[in-house]
Amino acid sequence: MDYITLSNGVKMPILGYGVYQVTKDECERCVLDALKVGYRLIDTAQSYFNEEEVGNAIAKSGVPRKEIFLTTKVWVEHYGYEETKKSVYDSLKKLKTDYIDLMLLHQPFSDYYGAWRALEDLYKEGVLKAIGVSNFYPDRLVDIANFAEIVPMVNQVETHVLNQQTEAKKWMDKYKVQIEAWAPFGEGRGGLFENPVLVKIGEKYGKTSAQVMLRWNIQRGVIVLPKSTHIERMEQNLNVFDFTLTNQDMAEIAALDTQTSSFFSHYDPAMVEWFAKMVEERKQQHDSSKEKKNW
């Protein structure tokens, strides 16, 4: 495993296991499998509703807590200073730990400044070893990097062969913010696993297109978080440290960039409305379940 040193000196594995869309039923088994085959970075979020299962797996794994780099993310519903603090303590409880290696703000919407100040304070207290953001595109990232007390150490954004984030990465490099790729396979959209350029490059090294995609990002200095519920694929995705892509390979892959999201644009106002609606709906569900409990 290779490591990256963040701007505050914390060391972070360059490859980790992500549990988005891993169901509650499967999550404990998946994280146990991932730790067994050698992953040491686990990426979850309050909004994935599986922090508890991640915590169970870590507790059962026998791997010392200090060897695991654990990331989770504050969801928008919990933004604002007090709410964010509360939500971090809730995450710690679910994850069965007294510190988090990296805590991110999940989205650049609503009161993310209040939320950030809470993370800054918890970082100073040592509860959070590093703090960062996610889905902060250059305008939002440069804003927080200039106006907040602490510059985020990481920015987790959609980054894969079809959406390479070359321009956004320049801004992150300028502020020493480490880029981390979510959906490093673009979830296979746009036929990425079958892409003939990636398949052909992989054949030279006896590697799959998936391994080429991960290796390419690692060689660009991007942390990757492949997700799979299959142990054989988890192993395959980890097995990317025994070959090196040439400059020619890197250039051929760079030429595949469409500079377009395979999911949605954070600049689209309709998408911001969609997020706001989702946050409101979840709040209402949460409030009504609290009322039910009170009865």
Ligand SMILES: NC(=O)c1ccc[n+]([C@@H]2O[C@H](COP(=O)([O-])OP(=O)(O)OC[C@H]3O[C@@H](n4cnc5c(N)ncnc54)[C@H](OP(=O)(O)O)[C@@H]3O)[C@@H](O)[C@H]2O)c1
């Ligand atoms: N911050 C954010 O807003 C955000 C958003 C999305 C994701 N993320 C993070 O990024 C992580 C990864 O993103 P993602 O899960 O959306 O997508 P992804 O890792 O790009 O793709 C996952 C898909 O690829 C398949 N797959 C995995 N390895 C494979 C292989 N070697 N060969 C063929 N298929 C393979 C998986 O199938 P199987 O599972 O069936 O093997 C799954 O369908 C998440 O788990 C999460 O931690 C963060």
